[in-house]
Amino acid sequence: MRETFLPFHLPDIGEAEISSVVETLRSGWLTTGPKTKKFEEEFAKAVGAKHAVALNSCTAALHLALEATGVRAGDEVIVPAMTFAATAEVVLYLGATPVIVDVRPDTLDLDASIVERAITPKTKAIVPVDYAGQPCDIAAITALGRSRGIPVIEDAAHAFPAAAQGRPVGSIADVTCFSFYATKTITTGEGGMATTDNAVWADRMRMMSLHGISRDAWKRYTAQGSWYYEILDAGYKYNLTDVASAIGLEQLRRAEALRDARKRIVDRYDAAFADLPELRRHPRRPGTGHAWHLYVLRLDLERLRIGRDAFLDFMKERKIGCSVHFIPLHLHPLYRDRYGYRPEQLPTSTAAFRELVSLPLHTKMTDRDVEDVVSAVREGVLQNRR
């Protein structure tokens, strides 16, 4: 039995990140400035996009992407049920209606046929999610959106670095939104990025991220800048600080090594659970570059005497931090009460929710930590076989 609790996630912050922050603090430039510019340039290069706009969260990126692509009050935006609060709340910020749709039974994400069935004359954006770090069928969804004139905003909060059909996530959808929240694949504490090839949308997101004032407003305090600015629209305060970007630049350099380290843990989990029919591992789409953000298992409740909640209690007793991704949106009071969703309207998400368990998957885990997770999971299953 472990002595200490194994957290579900721990950020991997090295000496390079620490020195970079200290150097930034000493530089006298704390907020958006040269480090953020550099972070944007290097991130755009990493995902093969023409433009990258650094923001203080992925939520901000999703909000600005919908705003820039033209979502307005009364419009509809298609979102999957299996996602985090952010994906749908930004639709409400704009006075539009999130149309929550059920996901594929295998990969728990959207595909083009699901999206197509949900399109109405009011649909003004589609926001698919790369669940667990595995890209959804984003090329087909983007092609469908283009054929109907509907922008596709990819919620890639889990999916850096990732690829689909040989192209990096960040270069496929009309706009792609990434998260650098503390638990994500790379982190700046809080932070996000929107990437696009569309210069008009990139400029609009940049302007709206800083009070809706004229372009490159942050330069007004530099030698090249001018004191003069104009307020062009009612913007937001969504800019990323240089302190955060200093962390981001170092994390970006390590992103693939961190991903590979998570993948080694995935391989160990896969091998350790292969003989247990009570556990179904999340299916992998062939030909996609997975970011391996989450290790998701589905409990086969027919074969077990306990439910998911009791399984999580057991893991907690064994001092292993687990999580659930996600409580489907339509089951939350906000969406249930405001739009009248019933659980059986989205049967796949409703059923999957009762079976989902996410195991710890992070690069601060030791070999011993991985073994502890494996033995706790195996015991939880073997003690509760039907």
Ligand SMILES: *Cc1c(COP(=O)(O)O)cnc(C)c1O
């Ligand atoms: C974490 C997350 C977000 C929000 O990211 P923030 O950077 O915390 O705003 C959005 N979508 C999904 C699917 C997420 O998991």
